[in-house]
Amino acid sequence: MVDSMRILVPRDLLEATIDLLRKDMFALHELGRKQHLEILFQLYILSGFYPSDPPLQGWEVATADIEPIASAEYADIWKGMFLGRQKVALKRIIRRRDDDLKGAVQMSSLPAGYADKWKGMFLGRQKGTITGSLKRDDDLKDAVQRVNIGRHLWNGLRHPNILPTIGLVTDGIDIGPCLISPWMDCGDLLEYLHHHADVPCLPLIGQIADGLEYLHTYEPPIVHGGLKGDTIFISSTGNAFIGDFRLLQTFSDIEQSRGSMSSSWRTPGNPRWMAPELLLDDTAESRSLSSDVFAFGRVIHECFTRRDPWAGFSSARIIFVVSRGELPPRPLSEDVISRGLDDNMWRLxxxxxxLNPSERPTIQHIARHLRPAIQSPRRKFQYFYYASEYLCALFDAEVMNSILSETQHH
Structure with missing residues (x-):
């Protein structure tokens, strides 16, 4: 019935009805609101979208616990209910210091500004300033503004591997302003893999690539800016969803604001997943499609090893070795090899x-190579990097012909 109603009722009419009902509920007493909650929830199901404005209110979202159930790099996370019917995650943006960045080895300290900085060498040759995490109240305010921009952008995205956003709640909730998204029963990527040791890596990697390809081929292209295992969530059915829209921004917006945005937004996140060009404050490099691809490679590393990249290294040490051009050592344990980390995957x-952002493959190129092995389990994953798009097209045609031939023979 729901599917047929979606066909019969125009989306814009449903959106207008939801907006009107929410405005009426703002003025109603609590008892009057409860009578409308079921209607509002069913309208969300029919329309397939969540409200973007005005922000959600306390009567629409409630926390299930007094204390957060988890803490991430920039947020404390609560479990809650949306309209009393749907499990959701509430993320409260916070400011957190990264104490690992205080004592960078073999680097001389510079006078403190609004971020921790060290003087170092990029690839052992180029002098630069390496920047730590955000520290100042102005940066926290900037963070909230960026979250709001990312939220509006994310609201328009529709893809099977992109986590939907429900909205931002600002008033009527004790824990303060929070971002709301659907609850993922299996947690983030590493949490899921730790509890499901036999899950094959390749399908998950393919789903993450598909979601990132959707962002990078959106019009205009979208840079995620914070891709890593704990920003990828797994549903009860084992499907991967890219989430965490705190740093989301269109590529055109990044280009227009280059040089004007704060350092904490040019160089966000954890150095375990950061491209080397983002670690040098003097270069003023912004997050980019190619830095997303760099982070995607680190996520592949997480899938096979079940550990963070550079496990056992402090943040300061990671900054030092990455800025010199070093890569994580190739894992050679039997467990990792049995999960599929072979020469082709390591080459990818x-x-x-x-080290050169322009020489990294596009996520479209990567996804093209992943799909044949995922679609046809009898095929082994193969990876070739062609600088020529013509050769890429020839490769795609050859692979598709091979898959069709296998299908016909079976």
């Missing part, structure tokens, strides 16, 4: 981590 990871 190394190309993602190319």
């Amino acid at each position: 990871m190394e190309h993602c981590w190319n």
Whole structure:
């Protein structure tokens, strides 16, 4: 019935009805609101979208616990209910210091500004300033503004591997302003893999690539800016969803604001997943499609090893070795090899981590190579990097003909 109603009722009419009902509910007493909650929830199901404005209110979202159930790099996370019917995650943006960045080895300290900085060498040759995490109240305010921009942008995205956003709640909730998204029963990527040791890596990697390809081929292209295992969530059915829209921005917006945005937004996140060009404050490099690809390579590393990249290294040490051009050592344990980390997959990871951003493959190129092995389990994953798009097209045609031939014979 729901599917047929979606066909019969125009989306714009449903959106207008939801907006009117929410405005009426703002003025109603609590008892009057409860009578309308079921209607509002069913309208969300029919329309397939969530409200963007005005922000959600406390009567629409409630926390299930007094204390957060988890803490991430920039947020504390609560479990809650949306309209009393749908499990959701509430993320409260916070400011957190990264104490690992205080004592960078073999680097001389510079006078403190609004971020921790060290003087170092890029690839052992180029002098630069390496920047730590955001520290100042102005940056926290900037963070909230960026979250709001990302939220509006994310609201328009529709893809099977992109986590939907429900909205931002600002008033009527004790824990303060929070971002709301659907609850993922299996947690983030590493949490899921730790509890499901036999899950094959390749399908998950393919789903993450598909989601990132959707962002990068959106019009205009979208840079995620914070891709890593704990920003990828797994549903109860084992499907991967890219989430965390805190740093989301269109590529055109990044180009227009280059040089004007704060350092904490040019160089966000954790150095375990950051491209080397983002670690040098003096270069003023912004997050980019190619830095997303670099992070994707690190995510592949997480899938096979079940550990963070550079496990056992402090943030300061990671900054030092990455700025010198070093790569994580190739894992050679039997467990990792049995999960599929062979020469082809390692070659893909190394190309993602190319020190020159312009020489990294596009996520479209990567997804093209992943799909044949995912669609036809009898095929082994193969990776070739062609600088020529013509050769890429020839490769795609050859692979598709091979898959069709296999299908016909079976």
